[in-house]
Amino acid sequence: MTAAALLSVQGLVKRFPGVMALQGVDFDVRAGEVHCLLGQNGAGKSTLIKVLSGAHRPDEGEIRWRGEVVSFGNPTAAMRSGVAAIYQELDLVAGLSVADNVFLGHELSTVGFTRRADARRRTRALLARLGHPEIAPDRDVGRLSVAHQQVVSMARALSLDGQLLIMDEPSAVLDPDEVRVLFGVIRELTAQGVAVVYISHRLAEIREIGDRVTVLKDGRTVATGLPAREVKTSELIGLMTGRVLDNVFPQRKPVDPAAPDVLNVRGLADKKRFRDVDLTVRAGEVVGLAGLVGSGRSEILETIYGARKAAEGTVEVDGRRLRRGSVGVAVRAGMGLCPEERKSQGLLLDQAVYRNITVSSMSSFARFGFLDERAERVRSAQLTETLDVRPAGVDRVVRGLSGGNQQKVVLARWLLRECRVLLLDEPTRGVDVGARSEIYELIRALADSGVAVVVVSSDVEEVLGLADRVLVVREGRVVHDGPADEIDESRVLDLVMEGHSA
Amino acid sequence: MSEDTAAVAAPQSTPVAKESSVAALLASPAGRNTGLVVALVLLCLGGVVTAGDRFADVDNVLTILRLAAVIGVVSVGMTFVITGGGIDLSVGAIVALSSVWATTLATQGIANDTHWIVIVFTALLVGGACGLVNGMLIAYGRVVAFIATLASLAAARGLAEIISNRKTQIVNVPGFAAFFDASVLGVPVLVVIFAVVAVAGWVLLNRTTFGRRTFAVGGNPEAARLAGIDVRRHTVLLYALLGLCCGLAAAMLIARTTTGSATHGGLYELDAIAAVVIGGTLLSGGRGTIAGTVFGVLIFTTLSNVFTLNNLSISAQAVAKGAIIVVAVLLQQRLARRSGA
Numbered sequence: 001m002t003a004a005a006l007l008s009v010q011g012l013v014k015r016f017p018g019v020m021a022l023q024g025v026d027f028d029v030r031a032g033e034v035h036c037l038l039g040q041n042g043a044g045k046s047t048l049i050k051v052l053s054g055a056h057r058p059d060e061g062e063i064r065w066r067g068e069v070v071s072f073g074n075p076t077a078a079m080r081s082g083v084a085a086i087y088q089e090l091d092l093v094a095g096l097s098v099a100d101n102v103f104l105g106h107e108l109s110t111v112g113f114t115r116r117a118d119a120r121r122r123t124r125a126l127l128a129r130l131g132h133p134e135i136a137p138d139r140d141v142g143r144l145s146v147a148h149q150q151v152v153s154m155a156r157a158l159s160l161d162g163q164l165l166i167m168d169e170p171s172a173v174l175d176p177d178e179v180r181v182l183f184g185v186i187r188e189l190t191a192q193g194v195a196v197v198y199i200s201h202r203l204a205e206i207r208e209i210g211d212r213v214t215v216l217k218d219g220r221t222v223a224t225g226l227p228a229r230e231v232k233t234s235e236l237i238g239l240m241t242g243r244v245l246d247n248v249f250p251q252r253k254p255v256d257p258a259a260p261d262v263l264n265v266r267g268l269a270d271k272k273r274f275r276d277v278d279l280t281v282r283a284g285e286v287v288g289l290a291g292l293v294g295s296g297r298s299e300i301l302e303t304i305y306g307a308r309k310a311a312e313g314t315v316e317v318d319g320r321r322l323r324r325g326s327v328g329v330a331v332r333a334g335m336g337l338c339p340e341e342r343k344s345q346g347l348l349l350d351q352a353v354y355r356n357i358t359v360s361s362m363s364s365f366a367r368f369g370f371l372d373e374r375a376e377r378v379r380s381a382q383l384t385e386t387l388d389v390r391p392a393g394v395d396r397v398v399r400g401l402s403g404g405n406q407q408k409v410v411l412a413r414w415l416l417r418e419c420r421v422l423l424l425d426e427p428t429r430g431v432d433v434g435a436r437s438e439i440y441e442l443i444r445a446l447a448d449s450g451v452a453v454v455v456v457s458s459d460v461e462e463v464l465g466l467a468d469r470v471l472v473v474r475e476g477r478v479v480h481d482g483p484a485d486e487i488d489e490s491r492v493l494d495l496v497m498e499g500h501s502a
Numbered sequence: 503m504s505e506d507t508a509a510v511a512a513p514q515s516t517p518v519a520k521e522s523s524v525a526a527l528l529a530s531p532a533g534r535n536t537g538l539v540v541a542l543v544l545l546c547l548g549g550v551v552t553a554g555d556r557f558a559d560v561d562n563v564l565t566i567l568r569l570a571a572v573i574g575v576v577s578v579g580m581t582f583v584i585t586g587g588g589i590d591l592s593v594g595a596i597v598a599l600s601s602v603w604a605t606t607l608a609t610q611g612i613a614n615d616t617h618w619i620v621i622v623f624t625a626l627l628v629g630g631a632c633g634l635v636n637g638m639l640i641a642y643g644r645v646v647a648f649i650a651t652l653a654s655l656a657a658a659r660g661l662a663e664i665i666s667n668r669k670t671q672i673v674n675v676p677g678f679a680a681f682f683d684a685s686v687l688g689v690p691v692l693v694v695i696f697a698v699v700a701v702a703g704w705v706l707l708n709r710t711t712f713g714r715r716t717f718a719v720g721g722n723p724e725a726a727r728l729a730g731i732d733v734r735r736h737t738v739l740l741y742a743l744l745g746l747c748c749g750l751a752a753a754m755l756i757a758r759t760t761t762g763s764a765t766h767g768g769l770y771e772l773d774a775i776a777a778v779v780i781g782g783t784l785l786s787g788g789r790g791t792i793a794g795t796v797f798g799v800l801i802f803t804t805l806s807n808v809f810t811l812n813n814l815s816i817s818a819q820a821v822a823k824g825a826i827i828v829v830a831v832l833l834q835q836r837l838a839r840r841s842g843a
Contacts, residue, residue, distance in 0.1 A: 371714060
């Protein structure tokens with residue numbers, strides 16, 4: 001079996017100051033297969049990718065590439081050997097053209113002059129091979145959709161005759177139909193003998209696209225080479241978490257029909273992305289917004305919050321109308337937002353946990369403008385303990401926490417404010433399975449305490465499992481509004497896609 | 503995080519870990535200042551060795567401090583703007599304009615009729631107004647800070663030349679010079695003002711909501727906005743605060759030189775930014791230290807003093823300054839990398 005392996009890894013160890021990021025990873029990848037890597041955040045997946053792609057050097061263990069022990073000094077060396085990684089945060093340079101990005105770092109040149117026509121031609125061929133001939137090599141990468149940027153990243157990975165493609169959660173930023181296109185591309189590549197290491201939190205995807213699965217936990221391989229289609233979900237989750245998960249979504253409590261409307265949105269519209277949005281959320285109710293990326297669902301949420309200026313319509317909290325386009329007014333009225341891009345929009349990454357929690361409630365810790373840091377720390381410590389943020393310690397820098405724990409920090413911020421309306425945009429993106437159910441429970445507990453919750457998610461299962469009522473958004477309009485238990489996943493998908501040319 | 507690393511590294515100290523714990527200590531907030539203190543002490547030793555008693559003299563030390571006071575006040579303000587993710591190239595020009603406006607015959611006339619404090623108020627008012635304009639342009643006009651303040655640099659100095667007709671304006675207000683020339687317990691008033699500004703700046707940055715917002719706005723403006731902070735208003739306040747510091751510095755400069763002039767404050771923007779950066783404030787925003795800035799100012803001022811005492815030219819001073827900036831930044835990056843990851 002090892003003879004057929006394109007890449008095999010044995011006893012890989014990587015230490016960082018104070019942490020053992022990898023402490024014994026073994027697995028092998030065969031030509032033409034999709035090998036899935038599964039593990040919670042912090043299990044060492046990202047480090048493993050960086051080691052495989054030459055961004056980090058391993059401290060111990062060996063990597064065999066086509067049977068020979070190799071040591072890639074840097075990503076370019078790895079790419080020249082045929083191993084390329086596509087990271088979650090795409091490493092493309094906005095402002096440069098598609099072709100420039102594809103050949104960035106290994107420009108085609110003759111005595112220092114770039115051969116631009118050649119680069120364009122080869123880019124076109126690569127994009128065609130990936131099934132996306134419609135992307136023009138001259139376009140500015142910054143103007144492409146995320147899905148298309150991903151395709152460009154793949155073209156870049158293949159530009160040096162890539163034989164192994166490592167993809168870090170490629171589907172996290174994609175719509176269901178874009179995921180289908182991505183899978184088409186992956187199947188195309190594996191048919192040509194290219195191997196793919198595929199990382200995802202979504203078990204359904206792994207079943208659909210994967211051949212074999214390797215599970216990592218705490219920097220160690222706990223199982224390798226499992227058949228992706230046959231292995232039981234409970235077994236995988238058990239391996240990842242070390243415990244058994246049965247019911248992912250918390251029990252709903254019927255919303256009191258007498259509960260007052262807390263959030264009332266009428267006829268909301270912006271300049272072009274959406275219009276005529278009506279939305280009412282009662283105390284204790286969770287309303288889910290389903291829709292494709294680009295359907296306007298995130299924009300609706302941000303406009304309700306005042307982070308974008310509405311062109312028309314009104315937003316009321318507890319019957320009081322809010323001034324348009326002011327986050328400050330919305331927050332004072334009792335609204336809170338957990339934004340879609342947690343790192344770039346939600347957190348002060350290089351600051352302490354407690355500062356991230358109290359940032360929206362500073363005045364309650366201040367007297368004549370002077371902050372009582374001890375009170376801040378004590379209050380934050382209580383919250384992080386309730387939410388089980390790990391590792392504990394409110395003086396830790398947020399950057400070092402895993403996705404799920406970072407999300408809990410953002411939630412703690414609004415918990416502290418005791419807000420009336422909580423808007424959640426993709427609350428579980430980049431959050432592993434274990435922490436995910438904790439976040440669901442937290443959202444439900446907030447609703448049960450009388451908060452009006454609005455959840456936006458690309459994951460239809462999540463919207464249906466979590467929400468009491470579901471709104472479907474398509475092309476900037478609400479096309480369905482009804483109880484969550486009267487609609488199923490396929491019906492939502494139908495509504496989401498209808499009139500959508502796939 | 504850096505403190506954690508130090509704490510983790512210390513107990514398991516084998517000979518190897520010992521060195522890394524020293525590095526970790528140097529990278530911790532307190533340690534960064536230790537590095538600056540060491541640099542300053544070395545510089546003073548150099549002064550004593552090369553210039554002997556001429557350096558280690560109370561009057562000479564007071565001269566250094568008096569020189570440091572003016573640029574120091576500007577640098578404290580600059581620390582706020584840079585921590586908040588901005589930059590201001592117009593500080594020198596604002597100092598010049600404030601000094602000229604506060605010493606026109608008309609202003610001096612009013613001051614003579616009423617009270618010398620009018621001169622100080624005028625300088626503060628002009629400086630604050632300039633800062634306000636900068637802030638409005640940047641926050642609401644959405645002009646990039648670098649460009650907006652570059653424009654102010656040109657415009658403010660030009661305006662100062664027009665008002666002063668390119669002449670040096672001598673101050674003849676009796677109480678004014680007397681007040682600033684005085685000493686409190688042997689410490690010149692200028693130095694006392696610098697100390698007060700530095701302490702007030704430290705408290706403002708580290709103990710108040712204003713300071714906390716400054717870190718938030720500089721660290722991640724989008725996250726700060728979505729957390730409910732009025733980022734644009736805060737940006738305006740930061741530049742206005744720096745403008746006020748420039749106004750105060752102008753008043754101090756008028757007192758020290760007994761003149762107002764359109765050539766005052768030359769290259770203050772570079773001196774202030776350099777002091778802030780070698781002090782350990784992150785040029786990209788989100789991290790800032792007033793103590794570091796104060797040390798940065800003292801290091802540069804002491805350096806020029808030692809060079810002057812040794813009859814070395816201003817050009818040689820400039821070269822040494824450049825070298826210090828490069829070494830300091832390289833060292834900081836090293837330490838940051840060690841403590842990070």
